[in-house]
Amino acid sequence: MKNGNLKIVNSSxxxxxxxxxxxxxGVIKxxxxxxxxxxxxSYHRTFAQMLYNKISEMAEWEKVDIIISVPLHCKKEHKRGYNQSHLISKQLGKLLGIEVSKSLLVRTKNTDSQSLLNRSERLQNVKDAFRVTNVNAVDGKSILILDDILTTGTTLNECCKVLKNAGASKITAAVVATGRKF
Structure with a gap:
């Protein structure tokens, strides 16, 4: 990505x-x-700084009410020892001075790893896998949702769907890297 800021026009x-x-x-992968x-x-600091450098240049970043990361299922997080997206979110929140929540969006299904699935399997795998825990805290809010990697976008999109259904007014997704061409 040359400019690092992508606008998605796909209505889905x-x-x-x-x-x-x-x-x-390459080296990012x-x-x-x-x-x-x-x-x-510890790599989260570098990834958060990279995101901060881009986001802080954008005119409307100060309108973000809350930062949320794509959640891992508690079993997967326990096995890995950390949620990689949440670590980046926490550091980014400190840099931007924006509240970060780990509990507003939870993963209710222990899904298979998306990297091992094709697109249609990915869609089915994450269907109904997420839940907003406090609709009042999301309703009318501008949310920055963070994930580390965007491949097909199914996980991130399912999270955003749940947040929009809970009343989020605007959702900006932020990822460190993608293999997709827009």
Whole structure:
């Protein structure tokens, strides 16, 4: 991604905008794999700083009410030891001075890893996998939802669907990297 800020025009997406700072290849791909699967939680600071550098340049970032990360199922998070997206969210929230919530959006299904599935299997895998725990805290809010990698976008989109159904007024998705071409 040259400009790092993508606008999705596909009406099947539940997010209003998306920010992506890197293409999922080369050194970024290697770093994200180490971060996610090889116990390198300290990488979150660098990824958060990269996102901060891009987001802080944008005119409307101060209108974000809350930052939410794509949740892991509690069993998967326990096994990994951390939620990689939440670590980035926490650091990004500190840098931007915006509240971060780990409890407003939860994963209710322990889904299979999306990376092992094709597009239609991914859609089915995450269907009804997320729940908003406090609709009043989401209703009318502008939300920045963060994930580490965007591949097909099914997980992120399902999270945004649940947030929109709970009344979120605007959702901006932010990811460190994507392999998608827009």
């Amino acid at each position: 997406n539940y997010f209003d905008d998306i920010i992506c700072i890197c293409e999922y290849s 290697e770093a994200l794999i180490r971060y996610k699967f090889f116990n390198k939680p």
